[in-house]
Amino acid sequence: MPFTLEQIIQLVQTHYQLTVTAKSLTGEYEYNYLVQTPQGEKFIFKIASDEHSYDFFDAQVKIVQHLSQSPVADKFYTFLPNTLGKELTTIHWQGNTYYLRLLSFLTGDFWVHLNQRSDELHINFGEFLGTMDKSLQDFSHPAMHRYYLWDISNAMDANKKLHCIKNHESRRIAGYFLLQFQLEVLPFLSGLRHAYVHHDANDTNVLVSGNQVTGLIDFSDMVYTALINNLAVACTYAMMNTENPLHAAALIVKGYHMAYPLTEKEVELLYYLIAVRLCISVTQSAYNASIATNNEHHFISEKPAWELLFALIEINPVKAHNTFRLACGYASIIQQNDSYNQLELDRKHFIGPNLSISYQQHLKILKGALQYLYDDKGHTFIDCVNNVSHVGHCHPTVVKAMYQQMTSLNTNTRYLHDNLVDFAKALTATLPPQLHVCYFTNSGSEANDLAIRISRHITGQQDIIVLDHAYHGTSTAAIEMSPYKFDGKGGFAQKPYIHKAINPDQYRGAYGYDDPDAGEKYAADVENSIALMAREGKSPAAFICETLLGVGGQIPLPPNYLSNVYKHVKAAGGICIADEVQVGFGRVGSKFWGFELQDVIPDIVVLGKPIGNGHPLAAVVVTAKIAEAFNTGMEYFNTFGGNPVSMATGKAVLETIQQEELQQNALDTGNYLLEGLKNLMQKHTIIGDVRGNGLFVGAELVRNRITKEPAVAEIDKVVEQMKEQGFLISTDGPLHNVLKIKPPLVFSIKNAAQLIAALDRILSQL
Structure with missing residues (x-):
């Protein structure tokens, strides 16, 4: 601070002929x-460096003078002239230029200090803002035609500081909203009404008394920008620290529109x-923290x-739009x-009838935001x-x-491109x-x-061993x-070259959790299946199974199951295929x-679904020996497999998992969820079993824990009621009761806690 309080007192005396104390x-x-x-008369004395030009401070004087002729003139301070009759005083102090202003004092309580804010106050606030903007x-x-980082129209620049946010979840949410600004707002921004606005009606600048706004201070953020930005700033701060932020904003919008x-x-x-005004704020706070600023105002x-x-x-943008x-x-x-x-008639006419729709009361989903879905x-x-x-849906890094x-560029793999090799390196x-x-599909x-196909070629055999109730896809071979x-x-009918092995279900099977x-x-x-094949002079081409069983009932494999299976299959000359389509990429938490x-x-490892976060991408990863054996002279070419866009997408997904520590989140959140479901199991006898790893979780519902009669009708009700409570879950398992x-x-753990609470309420009603 370049001035002592004694010097401030002297400046006021010299330039305004007032004897004062200063704080x-x-x-x-x-x-x-x-x-x-x-005599007790109060004023605000402001000193600014020449970081801004004289013209900018002149603009502050001019805009306040203009508003002195408006219907809300009493809500603004006035500038007291100096001894030369000027509202703006320029001084040179220790080699620097400073601008002085003396302002009248406005009474009232700051918005931020109010314990309660009535609906009438919110409406009055909006009406005041609307009147002010109309007067301008x-x-x-x-x-006022200037670049300003706090100008909402410049929100894209906040991306440059996004990396300063260290918390992964927070950075992800801010990144999502910045992406939505780019897609949903930016194309229309230039076509909106523009105006000269205050642009900082925040909770520390708005003065109130009772249900009325009594003043608005601080024009240092004023800028020429989209008119709606002024209202957006006001709504942003009025929504803070409220139980129903959307309601608070709607009241201000109502008053403004009036x-x-x-x-x-x-x-x-x-x-x-x-949302994006908040993103500017939090990225700036994170940046300030990164440079260790000690200005408390930067974090207020x-x-x-x-x-x-x-x-x-958590607020559906359709709901917000409609509310406004x-x-x-x-x-x-x-x-x-x-x-x-x-829509359903058109779907029935143009789409194959054996494509099902979830839930009795169908959903029309319009947007996705990380772990949230928004309907119409x-x-x-x-x-x-x-x-x-x-x-997460629409993860900004992946998008x-x-x-x-x-x-x-997007083309095929007949040209050299770094993305193909870069992703293969990162994946393997x-x-x-x-x-x-890698082979990309x-x-x-x-x-x-x-x-x-690879397995059959290498072994010269046709027969495949699968697990009962397994599902491996929609192609002819997969079906x-x-x-x-x-x-x-x-x-x-089951093909003669397909052999079903027992589903290793420790809840319903012959060998339970208590059998080591x-x-x-x-x-x-x-091993028995292989022996039966051998009697017919055959051996397995491959054994394939999910490494946790999905459609089979969300079942983790018993310890040592695959090591023994693989030993038997390899001894018979077969190929062991791990289907990681649903369970890979860190989902199980403790392992990748x-x-x-x-x-x-x-x-061989087969990858799909999560590899592209919804983008059509999958992969088959094999050993060099297998790849060489498959290289028979018949080219493997896939028009879209390995294209640059898919590879960039896959690499972004992989980097996101690693950089945001999502495997660890799967472990922590999954453990919390499993523990919560097991606690519910102690309370609700309808839950017969809880199982899973990480965020691969199943809860089997039964009518009787002794007979294990599947609670099919009940689980259908649970799924529907969970949807009504705002949670989309589904069922699986051979008996459709998981x-x-x-x-x-x-x-997140918060989401898991909410899910557990909702399920508890619904099961209590059953």
Whole structure:
């Protein structure tokens, strides 16, 4: 601070002919002082360095003078002239230039200090802002045409400081909203109304008394920008520290619209403008922390800003948009009935009839945000089952990588491209060193098909051993080795070259959790299948199974199961294939791959679903020996497999898992979830078993724990009621009585706690 209080007192005396006492106040860019005469008259004395030009401070004077003629003139301070009759005083002090201003003192309580804020106050606040902005329609000043990092229109620049946010979940959410600003707001920004605005009606700048705004201070953030940004800033801070932030914002919007009508496009964009204003704030706070600033003003809103940002991502943007529309008197965009008759008729006409739709009351999902899904009715759902979106719906890192490569090149693998080799290197670095040769495909089904083709070629055999109830995809070969399909409704006879081994289910099977040799005993069934083949002069081409069983009932394999199975299969000359399509990439928590839980190394690993976070990408990874044996002269070429966009996407997903420590999150959150479900099991006898690893979790519902009669009707009710509570889960298992919980890996402990609480309520009602 370049001035002592004695020097401040002298400056006021010299330039304003006032005898005062002085007290220092906080400030971000300026030095602020409360000065008081012996008669008790108060003023605010401001000193600013020449970081800003004289013209900018002149603009502050001019805008306040303009507002002195408005209907809300009494809500603003006035500038007291100096001894020369000027509102702005320039001094030179110790080689630097400073600008002095003396302001009248406004009374009232700061918004931030209020314990309660009535609806009437929020509406009055909005009406005041609208009146102020309307009064500034004919104001202009060239100094307000400036670049300003706090200008919401410049929000994209916050990406440069995103890395300063150290918490992975926080950085991810801020990155998501910055991405949405780029996609949802930026294309329309230039077409919005622009104006000269205050742009900082925050909770420490707004003065109130009762249900009325009595003043607005500090014009240091004023800028020429989109008009709606001024309202967005006000809503942002008014929403902080409130139980119902959307309601608070809607009241301000209502009051603003009464005074100065908003356009429908402005209303549509407001939700994202509020969110991105928070992103500017939290990235700036993180940056300030990274440079170890000691200015407390830099962190004054950090905690409530983060709390509000986390709350916003749980608010469906359709709901926010509609709430703001209704506040302005515009028609609702949400259909009041729940019917999708026409859409369903069109789907039935143009889409194959054997494509099912989840839930009795169908959902129309419009957007995804990490672990959340938003429907067209304004509801937000926590996604507890879409394991395909492994690192979260619309994860900003993945979307950006995909988008950037799309704008550069997407072609096939007949040309050299770094992405193909870079991703293969990164992917195989997570696997045992023997597994380092990749074949890229477009789906797990296609990958499993290829793995079987390779196995049959190398062994010269046709027969495949699978687990009962297994599912390996939709291609012809995959369906043939999926008992879940060929034994199910509309299925076909089991092919003679497909052999089903017993599902190693320690809850319902012959060998339970209390049998330390269960894995070896279940593996003996595979040995028996091999022996039966041998009697016919055959041997297995391959054994394939998921390393945790998905459709089979969310079942972790018993200890030592795969080591024994692989021993039997290899002894017969067969290939051991690990299907990691659903369970790989850190989902099991304690390991990166499911087969690592069994301490085995497969001959072939099949990857899909999470590898591209929803982008059509899969892979088959083999040993060099297998790859060489498969190199028969017939080229393996896949038009889209290994294309630059897919490779950039896969690499971004892998880097996100590693950089955001999502494997650890799967372990921590999964352990919390499993413990919570086991606690519910003590309370609700309908839960017969809880099992899983990491965020691969199953809870089997039974009507009787002794007979283990499956609670099919009950589980259907649970799934539907969980949906009504805002949780999307599903069922699995041969008896259709297992709750499957396989959320994106960004699923948090808070989400898990909410899920457990909801399930407890629903089971209590059953």
